[in-house]
Amino acid sequence: MKTESITEKSAHRLPGLDLLRAVAIVWVMLFHSYIIGGLGEHFSVLENSGWMGVDLFFVLSGYLIGSQLLKPLSRGQPLALADFYLRRAFRVLPAFFVVLALYFCWPAFREAPGIQPTWQFVTFTVNFLIDYQHNKAFSHVWSLCVEEHFYLVFPWLAWWLTRRPSLRKVVIVCIGLVAAGMLLRGYVWVHELAPLRDLDDGRFGQHFVEDIYYPTYMRLDGLLAGVVLATIKIYRPIWWQRAQQNANALLLFGIVVVATSIIVFQDRSGLLATVIGYPLLSFGLMLLVAAGADTQGWLGRIRMPGAGWLAMVSYSLYLTHKAVYKLIENTFGTSLQDQTLLAFAVYAAASLLVAALLHYAVERPFLRLRETLFARPRREQIAKTAVT
Template sequence: MSRLPGLDLLRAIAVVWVMLFHSYLVGGMGEFWGQIVTHGWMGVDLFFVLSGYLIGGQLLKPLSQGQPFRPGDFYLRRAFRVLPAFLAVLAIYLAWPGFREAEGMQPVWQFLTFTLNLLIDYQHNRAFSHAWSLCVEEHFYLIFPWLAWWMTRRPSTAKFVSVCVAVLLAGLALRGYVWLYQMAPVQGLEDVERSFGRRFVEDIYYPTWMRLDGLLCGVVLAAIQVYRPQLWAGMQRRANLLLVAGLAVVGVAIWLFMERTALLPTVIGYPLLSMGLALLVAAGASTRSWLGRWRVPGAGWLALTSYSLYLIHKPVFHLVDTHLGTQLQGQGVLAFAVYAAATLAAGAVLHYSVERPFLRLRERWYRRGQGAREAVAAAG
């Protein structure tokens, strides 16, 4: 799939928004930027929607055309994409304790098996905790290809809608149950904030089965594009309307999440936010929309390096704070500019020295494999 300026811009916004959110590690950016920073965690949900849309399209399109199901190819391509940079950063975390943004760190086997988000002791082990979202993505990569294959063997709108509704309702029910029966009781403890916040992160915010809304909305977009091309074309013609609607829905979600750990946003906030973000992604996929035509300088590069930036930004924030924190304290935007510059430099090193070479190796491997399959087909 060719790169689209609108999607690149959304990916750039997502990674910058997450970086802004994690500025609390170094004292924040001041009151003026408070609301933007406070809701920066939503950048991860935007990543989920983008991933659901792009990966969903990669899998559903060939299946819809009757091409053979090759899960091995898919897993190998994802391994080339995800593992090299992740393992490189994990190795630095293990070899250099001073690199860590927090003292405690979960056992290495949880990172290697992508079970961190299910087993983390968030109160004591927060170093490299942002790898939780990679765990959600990996679980999606593991299960969705087989689900897509099953659904496309005998395509049925009713079957697809039933699965989507089941995933949506399961998320609503699980979050509501955990909030009412596991989180609400700790409100009576002396250390309310720490106990309640820890349970929220460990039992609701991190587990994969609680955070499928964004991936689901992205997959729905991909399914519409592949199986309902006329509907998708109509959506693309109305991309600016989708953009306005998406901004409105995300605005409502932001208002709802003013009290982030309350029952109502916990239950319905995530699917609402994901639906709004999906409308933005649909608009960004159109070259006719304001979003799709708006070529922001540097957005393409940020999108290209967003994975490396996401992996490395927290420890780089920590290192800058350790050496320059006193001088930058209270400097707001100037301080974030210094932290951002250091992160961009570190992200560029990681991307060009690790991530990009393995992506090129992946493409060479894929071309050889494709050539071999075509030769076998021709001989047959």
């Protein structure tokens, strides 16, 4: 029963979205290669913009979670909130707690000496409270904190918006969230960051990370873009069908918008990028996800070897890759310096190996357990309906 469930689930995977998820995690890993001094000038363009992979994850998450929650609401069914939160817990927490234990029980596993208190990781408040100057270890969990806050709040917002569905109300809320983010980021930049910009003490970069880049209320653009896609798919199927018929055009337009965003983010912590860069980038990534959701367009037809597997283990890769980079650096020292291809192969192989171990030893068993626990009530409900 477990194997059949997983196989059935795999049959419904969309290759285009798997490819985007694989691109997102590789992009993020290239960005974090600065921990080991980077992988060479040949990768500098990808490394410098690799943080955008996190925003791609946000758009994908908004689309997939939004579709999952909005579909029953569109049919007039109540939200099964307990089931939703339990499913998310089984998906996210086991691997996270294993890696968290490694960070605190094995200091050599850390990519940096300092780390925030355990309770901030357990409560997913690191992105609000972090002292980035002194505690960089496991700091990339900030994006998981954003995701967790999204899981917590969005079901209630979706329920409120769909009690009396209104396109006008949804548009007002979406525009309001984007505008609020732009205004808030701009205000913080002008009043808190601008006075620090010309100082050579590192405080500008630290405050940029702590006050603009990490907090959830500053980083809603990607999740919102994904939710908008899910809303169109569920509540405006004709619009969605037309979009899917033009998937290739969406792909090309999305590439242009993302490329424009990369140009805007040349000064990544500048005022222009801070204010308009994130919604612009999220819009471009939203177009790519819309194109990837179609199985007939160019993106949906690509069958890149290994992309599906990378997508499957992307969460484990996300959790462990920075620590693995540091372990390899400490193990091999300077022997991999000036050997770009060999260094790339060693760091990539080690990261994939550790991620595979975490996925198959922790993630997958808990996902199987989740399917077993949630399949039983469904079977009982089907049997009850058949008797009735």
